[in-house]
Amino acid sequence: MRNSPLNLFSARRSWPRVAAVVAPLVAAVLLYAAIHPVRADDSAAHEPQPSVAVQTVRVQRAEIAQPVRGFGIVAATASSVTTINLPYVARIAQMRVQAGETVKRGAPLCVVQADPAAVLAAAQARSALTLAQGELTRMRSLYDKNLATQSQLANASKAVDDAREALAAQNRTGIANGDKIVTAPFDGVVLQLSAAQGDQLQAGAAILQLASGTNRDASPDARANVLLGVEPSDAATTHPGDTVTLRGLSAALAKTSVEGRVILVGASIDQQSQLVNVSATFPLAQTPFIPGTRVVADIATRNGTHWILPRAAVLEDGQHAYVFQITPQHRAHRVAVNIAVENGARYGVDGPLDPALGVVTSGNYELNDGMAVRTGGDGAR
Numbered sequence: 001m002r003n004s005p006l007n008l009f010s011a012r013r014s015w016p017r018v019a020a021v022v023a024p025l026v027a028a029v030l031l032y033a034a035i036h037p038v039r040a041d042d043s044a045a046h047e048p049q050p051s052v053a054v055q056t057v058r059v060q061r062a063e064i065a066q067p068v069r070g071f072g073i074v075a076a077t078a079s080s081v082t083t084i085n086l087p088y089v090a091r092i093a094q095m096r097v098q099a100g101e102t103v104k105r106g107a108p109l110c111v112v113q114a115d116p117a118a119v120l121a122a123a124q125a126r127s128a129l130t131l132a133q134g135e136l137t138r139m140r141s142l143y144d145k146n147l148a149t150q151s152q153l154a155n156a157s158k159a160v161d162d163a164r165e166a167l168a169a170q171n172r173t174g175i176a177n178g179d180k181i182v183t184a185p186f187d188g189v190v191l192q193l194s195a196a197q198g199d200q201l202q203a204g205a206a207i208l209q210l211a212s213g214t215n216r217d218a219s220p221d222a223r224a225n226v227l228l229g230v231e232p233s234d235a236a237t238t239h240p241g242d243t244v245t246l247r248g249l250s251a252a253l254a255k256t257s258v259e260g261r262v263i264l265v266g267a268s269i270d271q272q273s274q275l276v277n278v279s280a281t282f283p284l285a286q287t288p289f290i291p292g293t294r295v296v297a298d299i300a301t302r303n304g305t306h307w308i309l310p311r312a313a314v315l316e317d318g319q320h321a322y323v324f325q326i327t328p329q330h331r332a333h334r335v336a337v338n339i340a341v342e343n344g345a346r347y348g349v350d351g352p353l354d355p356a357l358g359v360v361t362s363g364n365y366e367l368n369d370g371m372a373v374r375t376g377g378d379g380a381r
Contacts, residue, residue: 051372056326056358062308064348065300066341068238070228070278071249075211075291080225081191084182084207087173089115092207095197100290103184103210110182110207115200119177122170129163136160188212189291211291224263226282228297229275237301238265244280249294258282258289262299306340306348313361314339314347321349324364325357326373332360334369 075081094111097103139156142148174180194206201207212223226246230238242262248254260282270277280297282289289295313323314337321339324332341348353359358375360367367373 051374052332052363052366054324054326054332054360054363054367054373054375056375057310057313057361059307059309059353059355059357059359061305061355063303063305064308064341064343064346065243065303066237066343066348067298068230068234068301070230070297070299072226072228072278072295072297074284074289074293074295075189075191075225080212080223082185082188082210082212083194084109084185084210085204086112086182086201086207088118088175088203090118090180090201091115092195092197092199092201093179095193095195097190097193097208099190099193101190103188103190105184105186107184108181109184109190109210111179112182113179114175114177118175122167122173122175123177125163125167125170129160129167132156132159132163182207184210186210186212187285191291224279224281225284226260226280226295226297228278228280228295228299229270229273230278230299232269232274232276234301235265235276235278238262238278238299239301240264242303243300244282245298245300246280246282246289246295247297248289249296253288253293253295256288258284258287302341304340304348306350307337307353309347309349309359310361311342311345311347313359313364314349315364323349323351323353324360324367325354326360326375327357330373330375332367332369332371332373333357334367 090112092110093113096108096110103109136153136156136159139148139153143150143153188210191209191211193208195201195208212225228244240262244260244262246258246260248256260280262278262280264279266277269275278299309323314321315323320336322334322336325335327333335351335353337349337351337353339347339349360373363373
């Protein structure tokens, strides 16, 4: 049998020898453990900490503006178009210009001949003044001889004044017998001919329309020569005096630009375009932007000095905007910022940024405040 008295006796005799061998080994292990305790944090300290590869840029303060896009046409505003007409009845004897022609100030536009009745009225005004002056001289002589009353002298004097005013009114019309040359009052472009050679025009009837589409400067008294339309949401940030950069919509003019300024911002929405009208002036002399050219313009609004950052550097958590800067210890430091201006791929922001530290532009979505980073291909630091 397996549990015989003989077998039990043999096991009891071998146990002291096993204990004599194992006891020193257990004592050695306990002594080593007492001298060199094992700590979980020591093993963790030797493990490499996680880090994120990032790219950074230097931050600096500079002037930046938020562009407002507008579309329009050259020489389309009412303030830039002048209608040439005459205050008396006349016939167009000769037309010296045609639609689309550029003219200088003082250049002849047309030759007119005043209506005979209008010329006669001017001549009668001159004759009436001569007659009234003669009558006043005669009345003064009679008054000096006590042959006329004070009232008669006053009436003669008033007749002279009335005749003089009537002649001055005729002279202001510029009416004259024979041919009269009508000249351009300013540099511009003939937009439209409203009359043809040989036409008989009533007083005040339009002869042609002249657009001042070639302003040589953007002086404060310059007239608007471009009409733009902007979104109603952008009109509130657009103000007179804002700088405008003008470009053509056609492929030939897409790379040609001219700078001007805003003169007027409309206070209502145009019912046809559903945009707000903005009038601007540009020095368009010697440029390909002739009247009628379709253009696109960028208006520089909300101009100011801010921290300039790439759009990719700025993150938002639903409530606040923030960026990450890299400390000298190669740690990510979160900085709250306020977006003041958006300009294409750039932001103008305000916040407590350190210009000596780089701002993360790539890899920032993986960062948390205080996280280790590596830049430029470096290992974890």
